[in-house]
Amino acid sequence: MLKTIIIRVALGILTLWAVSILIFAATEILPGDVASAVLGQGATPETLAVFRHELGLDRPAYVRYLEWFFNALHGDLGIAMTNKRVIIEVIAPRLANTLFLAGYAALIAVPTSVVLGIVAAINEGKFIDRFVNIVSLMTISVPEFFIAYVLILFLAVQYEVFPSLSTVFPDMDLSEKIYVTALPAFTLTMLVMAHMLRMTRTSVLSIMSQPYIEMAFLKGLTRSQVIIRHALPNAAAPIISVIALNLAYLIVGVVVIEVVFVYPGVGQFMVDGVAKRDLPVVQACGLIFAGAFVGLNTLADVLAIMVNPRLRHPR
Amino acid sequence: MKIFGYKPPATAWVGLAIIAGFILIALFADVIAPYSESESVGQTWDDPSWSFLLGTDNIGRDLLSRLIYGARMTIGVAFVTTILSFLIGTIAGFLAAVGGTVIDQILSRIVDVMLSIPLLIFALIILSVFGSSIFTLVMTLAILDSTRVFRLARAVATNLVVMEYVEAARLRGEGLWWIMRREVLPNALPPMISEFGLRFCFNFLFVASLSFLGLGIQPPYADWGGMVRDNGKAISFGIPAPLWPALAIATMTVGVNLVVDWILSINSRPSGASAEM
DSSP states (O other): OHHHHHHHHHHHHHHHHHHHHHHHHHHTSSHHHHHHHHHOTTOOHHHHHHHHHHHTTTSOHHHHHHHHHHHHHTTOOOBOTTTOOBHHHHHHHHHHHHHHHHHHHHHHHHHHHHHHHHHHHHTTTSHHHHHHHHHHHHHHHSOHHHHHHHHIIIIIIISOSSOSSOOOOTTOOHHHHHHHTHHHHHHHHHHHHHHHHHHHHHHHHHHTTSHHHHHHHHTTOOHHHHIIIIIHHHHHHHHHHHHHHHHHHHHHHHHHHHHHTTOOSHHHHHHHHHHHTOHHHHHHHHHHHHHHHHHHHHHHHHHHHHHOGGGSSOO | OOBTTBOOOHHHHHHHHHHHHHHHHHHTHHHHOSSOSSOBOSOTTOOOOSSSTTOBOTTSBBHHHHHHHHHHHHHHHHHHHHHHHHHHHHHHHHHHHHSOHHHHHHHHHHHHHHHTSOHHHHHHHHHHHHOOOHHHHHHHHHHHHHHHHHHHHHHHHHHHHTSHHHHHHHHHTOOHHHIIIIIIHHHHHHHHHHHHHHHHHHHHHHHHHHHHTTSSSOTTSOOHHHHHHHTGGGGGGTOOTTHHHHHHHHHHHHHHHHHHHHHHHHHTOTTOOOTTO
16 A cells, blocks of 8 residues: 555656646747747847846756756745746745635535535435536536626625625734635635535445445435445545545636635736746746646545555555 | 437527527627627616617627627637647547557657646646737647547547457558548547537636636637626626626536537437447
């Protein structure tokens, strides 16, 4: 088991390294364009050359990659091209904000969707099951900003329960922060809940056809007892990996939601960076998002190995 | 009424009606729209009236006309992207399955790395380099999305290349391209068609999200995601202007999903015989 996990983690690190090369390569396809994009149309070839030298763009790509990569390992993400600020100082508080929002949404979404999924499985085919199914199908097919604007229209404008803009300051109390970020957190929750809920329901129901479940029914247990005592422990592995995968999805969903609610997180920073074509900022944000994504995916696999007895021994 | 010999259930009819409606609106936008796409005809966020059925937008353009022209842009871009993505993904996927271990390993590892970066983040990185014209937008999304198509095409084709008829074709001395086109493609078609619907939905939402972020389809073209962005501030005055384009996006996605559900249910029928679809 330990060996399998170590191999999986090593693979995750290898992936992360490959991803860093890909991000760097993708942004370096047109190196000249950056200098001319920042300086504008009127730049003479001489000023362009000086600016490129200043940014280090005149050195070979692999040297710049190695330098960027090892600096990133030390936590130095470079300097923003447009306003010359040190990226790590700008990004650190924003990353804390993004993680706060994602964690907030996960804390609501994970327990609710697992419980609702189990309830739907217990009442399979009944009204509550169908209702939960239809609502979750609807939230899957609508764009995230639709949910966000509907929530704003009803909860912030018509009934002024929550603020429509989530402005947070570093010295805000936790309770105030929770109140201000309620709407983005609810939107994110609705986005990721549907998948988790449906997966929980499906994995519990797929185990219901096993012989040992029939045995439990024959012993005279009720349907809810059978599900909670016999089906759920065996359905845990797929449920846990779906949760981890959806948390990875949460990290991406955060980008659009942050823009809707003008929330000062990494996602908004990245979108600004893309609009200004500030490559170091985009690279840094991309690395952070991809790192979180790869990390959570690896975690999903490791947890699945640990929970599932059949995967504990390497074949 | 039957389509391709199958009788669609009521839900599929609703889906087909929605899709057909939007396609007609997109095709005949010039005829239907009361005003032009980019002309300011009223004040900022006028209330709905007989001259402006849904009101006006942030710079006084007729919201209904923008919605009608937006159908053309948003659906068109997503559709072209999906077709391109299927061309690239299917050819690469079949090649990986038919062409032997070396090609398969190279393509699969590249796709693995690409899949480990979230699609939105990857798209943002590439758009920051190339800027977003419609051409770069379509190409970027098509290449990124083709990695998902590749996975399915390869999986389906791997099961097909071990069949006797493929073996027979190889022994006859047919080339790779011939085998991919004449033996693998027809048999891989049923699962690929429902996947096409799902990928379209995904690309459609994706284009809308990027435009919403201001990084997709650029003004003066009307598109639904961009309209939500332009009119976002109206919501804090209680004006539902951004909800109309968002609702149009949601309706289209639900419509396609309903049809995909129906096609999936045909494919999963035990009697099969759906290869001609």
